[in-house]
Amino acid sequence: MNDVTINEIQRFSFDNTNVRGEHVVLNSAYQEIIKRKNYPLGIEVLLGEFVAAIALLRDIIKIDGVLSIQAKGNGFLSALMTECDEQQNLRGIAQWDEEQVVPDTISLKEVLAGGYLVITIAPRNGQRYQGIVELVGDSLAECLEQYFYQSEQLPSRVWLAANGAQCGGLFLQRLPAEQAQSGDEDAWERFTHLAATVKDEELLGLDTETLLHRLYHEEEVRLYEPKTLQFGCSCSRQRTLDAVISMGADEVRQLLIEQGSIQADCQFCAEQYVFTETDLVGQLGDQAQTH
Ligand SMILES: [Zn+2]
Numbered sequence: 364m365n366d367v368t369i370n371e372i373q374r375f376s377f378d379n380t381n382v383r384g385e386h387v388v389l390n391s392a393y394q395e396i397i398k399r400k401n402y403p404l405g406i407e408v409l410l411g412e413f414v415a416a417i418a419l420l421r422d423i424i425k426i427d428g429v430l431s432i433q434a435k436g437n438g439f440l441s442a443l444m445t446e447c448d449e450q451q452n453l454r455g456i457a458q459w460d461e462e463q464v465v466p467d468t469i470s471l472k473e474v475l476a477g478g479y480l481v482i483t484i485a486p487r488n489g490q491r492y493q494g495i496v497e498l499v500g501d502s503l504a505e506c507l508e509q510y511f512y513q514s515e516q517l518p519s520r521v522w523l524a525a526n527g528a529q530c531g532g533l534f535l536q537r538l539p540a541e542q543a544q545s546g547d548e549d550a551w552e553r554f555t556h557l558a559a560t561v562k563d564e565e566l567l568g569l570d571t572e573t574l575l576h577r578l579y580h581e582e583e584v585r586l587y588e589p590k591t592l593q594f595g596c597s598c599s600r601q602r603t604l605d606a607v608i609s610m611g612a613d614e615v616r617q618l619l620i621e622q623g624s625i626q627a628d629c630q631f632c633a634e635q636y637v638f639t640e641t642d643l644v645g646q647l648g649d650q651a652q653t654h
Contacts, residue, residue: 367390368390368391369388369389369390369570370388370389370390370391370392370393370591370592370593371387371388371389371570371571371589371590371591371592372385372386372387372418372419372421372422372451372589372590372592373385373386373387373571373586373587373588373589373590374422374586374587375571375575375584375585375586375587376584376585376587377550377554377579377582377583377584377585378582378583378584378585379547379583380547380550380551380554381537381538381539381540381550382535382536382537382538382550382551382554383535383536383538384533384534384535384536384554385419385422385423385532385533385534386531386532386533386534386571386574386575387415387418387419387422387531387532387592388529388530388531388566388567388569388570388571389414389415389418389453389529389530389531389592390528390529391594392414392453392592392593392594393411393414393415393525393528393529393530394528395594396410396414396445396453396454396455396456396594397410397411397527399456399630399631399632399633400456400457402457403459403465403467404465404467404527405465405466405467405468405469406440406457406459406465406469407525407527408467408468408469408525408526408527409440409443409457409469409471409474409503409525410443410445410455410456410457410525411524411525411526411527411529411530412502412503412504412523412524412525412530412532413432413434413443413444413445413455413503414445414453414455414525414530415523415524415525415530415531415532416432416445416503416504416507416521416523416532417430417431417432417445417446417447417453417455418447418451418453418532418592419507419521419532419534420432420447420482420507421447421448421449421451422590423511423534423536424484426449426484426486427449427486427487427488428448428449428484428485428486428487428489429446429447429448429449429483429485429597430446430447430448430482430483430484430485431444431445431446431447431481431482431483431485432444432445432480432481432482432483433480433481433482433483434471434475434478434479434480435475435478435479435480435481436474436475436476436477436478436479437475437476437477437478438473438474438475438476438477438478439459439460439463439465439474440457440458440459440460440469440474440475441458441459441460442456442457442458443455443456443457443458444456444457446597447592448595448597449487450595451590451591451592451593452592452593452594452595452596452597453592453593453594453595454594454595454596454597454631454632455631456630456631459474470501470502471498471501471502471503471506472498472500472501475498478498479495479496479497479498480495480496480498480503480506480510481493481494481495481496482494482496482510494510494513494514496509496510496513497509502523503523504521504522504523504532505521507519507521508520508521511536517536517537517538517539518536518537518551519534519535519536519537520534520535520536520555520558520559521533521534522534522558522559522561522566523566524563524566524567525567526563526567529567529568530567531566531567532566533558533561533566533574535554535555535558537551554579554582557578557579558578560578561574561578565577571586571589572586596629596631596632596634598629598631598632598634600636603627603629603636604636604638604642604646606627607625607627607638607643608643608646608647612647612648615643615647619640619643624637624638624639624640625637625638625643626638
């Protein structure tokens, strides 16, 4: 499966139970994100887990808008964020202390040193909602399980993996009892127990049908239509211009005097935006004028 482009998320449920799930595997969409910077492997892996996580979240919390996960902390990783919109456009970025030697396997708790996660749900119309997730466990998967429990009061389990070429995740959730089609009391225990045996290679290397067959060949699994995800950046010339203008007329004028024009590069996709005095005077008025 390594040579084939597979950027898909697929929902599934188990017949006659109240358990549902999602499986996501990304390769080229993930590679597009990590090739933007010279990330050490440890950060590529962590960023990959975040990308798989936002793809899962996006399919679970269905809103018309943008979902993001941000990690904030005081460790050598100063910032990490991933985003996904309703068109399944993914983007992500990490900033770290480049002086540090980064191990291939890093602990979220350690790199964020007293930090936390912010999950933002920003509908196109309506109020944005932010949830803070403390770093209860050592992994992003444990933090997400905590988030689902806090926000939906639903028991959920998450498995995430990434290796610098692919990233993926598996999600299981037990819906409220009244949604159960029958009283299979042991279903949740049985399904999570089996999912816990999943190896990273299986999570990343198998398509959903094969993975579920391997884990649950004795169960009746219902698969839904897969959805495709891709790398996509929401930056635009106007949004970048707005950001430049928000620096204020004095700053803008100073930069124009020093540099002749102002160049702002998108950190997510490396798109370069150049603004001349004419562009800026139009927005800021005479105050931005250099003469
Ligand atoms: Zn961009």
